[in-house]
Amino acid sequence: MAFKDEFGNLGQRFAEFAARLEERTRSKQGAGNGGLGLQSILGTLRDLFTKDVTREGLRDLVKRDPRDILRFYTHGIDFESLRPLPWYKRYPGMAWKVFVATAYRLSPARRIAFAVAILAFFIGGIRLLFLSIQIKNQGTGAGWWLLTIVILALLLLMELRDKLDLKVDLEIAREIQFGLVPSQPFKRDATAIHGFMRPANTVGGDYFDIIVLNDRQVGVVIGDVAGKGMPAALLMALLQGSLRTLITAGFRGPELIAKLNEYLCASLPSNSLVTLFYGELNTASGEFRYVNAGHNAPFLIRPGAAFDRLHSTSPALGIRILKESHFEARDACLGAGERLLLYTDGIAEAFNEADEEYGEERLEDFLRTHMGLKEKELIGSLMDSVLRFCGDVRQSDDMTLLLIERG
Numbered sequence: 001m002a003f004k005d006e007f008g009n010l011g012q013r014f015a016e017f018a019a020r021l022e023e024r025t026r027s028k029q030g031a032g033n034g035g036l037g038l039q040s041i042l043g044t045l046r047d048l049f050t051k052d053v054t055r056e057g058l059r060d061l062v063k064r065d066p067r068d069i070l071r072f073y074t075h076g077i078d079f080e081s082l083r084p085l086p087w088y089k090r091y092p093g094m095a096w097k098v099f100v101a102t103a104y105r106l107s108p109a110r111r112i113a114f115a116v117a118i119l120a121f122f123i124g125g126i127r128l129l130f131l132s133i134q135i136k137n138q139g140t141g142a143g144w145w146l147l148t149i150v151i152l153a154l155l156l157l158m159e160l161r162d163k164l165d166l167k168v169d170l171e172i173a174r175e176i177q178f179g180l181v182p183s184q185p186f187k188r189d190a191t192a193i194h195g196f197m198r199p200a201n202t203v204g205g206d207y208f209d210i211i212v213l214n215d216r217q218v219g220v221v222i223g224d225v226a227g228k229g230m231p232a233a234l235l236m237a238l239l240q241g242s243l244r245t246l247i248t249a250g251f252r253g254p255e256l257i258a259k260l261n262e263y264l265c266a267s268l269p270s271n272s273l274v275t276l277f278y279g280e281l282n283t284a285s286g287e288f289r290y291v292n293a294g295h296n297a298p299f300l301i302r303p304g305a306a307f308d309r310l311h312s313t314s315p316a317l318g319i320r321i322l323k324e325s326h327f328e329a330r331d332a333c334l335g336a337g338e339r340l341l342l343y344t345d346g347i348a349e350a351f352n353e354a355d356e357e358y359g360e361e362r363l364e365d366f367l368r369t370h371m372g373l374k375e376k377e378l379i380g381s382l383m384d385s386v387l388r389f390c391g392d393v394r395q396s397d398d399m400t401l402l403l404i405e406r407g
Contacts (some may be wrong), residue, residue, distance in 0.1 A: 117151035170202040204398035205232025264318035346397035
């Protein structure tokens with residue numbers, strides 16, 4: 001029965017993903033079959049420049065994006081060693097370091113073109129500044145600057161082409177990743193489970209799942225692969241496939257996590273690890289048996305009482321020197337009207353412009369003051385609270401929530 005449910009749910013997810021992809025393709029094809037009349041052209045231009053434009057997106061363009069660009073091109077550069085130098089040495093030294101760091105991000109051929117463009121810029125500037133006094137033609141340096149503009153424009157177009165090609169691949173990867181996690185709330189007996197995932201980039205390394213084990217038990221999983229972006233997303237897919245394969249093979253509880261750890265130690269890069277919370281919930285009685293492998297301790301919310309935390313029972317997964325670690329299971333119980341909130345560290349470690357973290361204290365205070373909200377409203381309000389706290393600082397880590405409630 002568990003084997004049948006397992007592959008039935010997986011097939012349903014892929015069917016939903018295929019339907020969404022087909023609908024998206026039809027909408028794009030329909031948009032390309034319009035006429036070439038003036039009204040059609042104006043409508044196309046209006047849609048091109050207004051569709052999906054939001055106030056948040058415009059605010060990012062003005063505030064966040066310039067700051068992120070500066071951070072990107074100066075990341076990893078040691079400016080502190082230049083501070084003791086006089087200004088006429090310090091600023092050229094800073095410019096040189098930025099130039100070298102930027103050039104290293106380009107391919108070798110484009111690196112040469114970039115160096116030629118910068119050289120032409122300086123030659124044009126020198127000619128305008130120092131030779132214009134002796135030469136009647138004041139535009140002797142304009143040709144060099146025009147060469148600079150042409151080369152930089154070509155480099156920009158090349159990099160933009162690469163980015164657009166990559167963006168298409170990333171959008172497909174995003175569709176696949178979201179197709180591998182539950183898209184609808186799970187409901188059985190008096191139990192409801194809602195999940196939410198917001199990657200920091202197009203794809204991410206957070207993972208949550210709801211796996212039917214038998215007629216009464218369901219497995220709930222939330223995990224966080226170290227890092228973000230495409231590398232973490234690939235490891236997240238590896239994690240999900242390995243976990244589901246082991247569950248289908250009949251492993252449960254600590255034995256399941258031990259087997260998973262063995263496989264991850266052999267498969268993950270040496271500088272990577274996974275934090276994972278795995279629990280088996282009896283949807284009829286509320287009995288809950290869990291293993292917390294180095295993950296953030298979930299909040300067990302009991303109305304009118306202090307919150308309980310389901311703290312770590314074992315180290316994180318995929319650490320080779322801890323391959324033989326012992327994995328311990330603990331028991332809890334979800335009574336009527338109680339909730340269990342599982343989350344990844346992107347929530348608690350979100351920071352604002354002052355480098356202050358949202359923190360678990362703010363998270364607990366929020367839960368105390370919003371206990372009366374329904375499941376979807378609670379998740380939405382919590383995300384709004386975190387994003388308001390961050391302000392203009394762009395999301396730095398993946399954010400995932402899993403809320404279990406027994407009626």
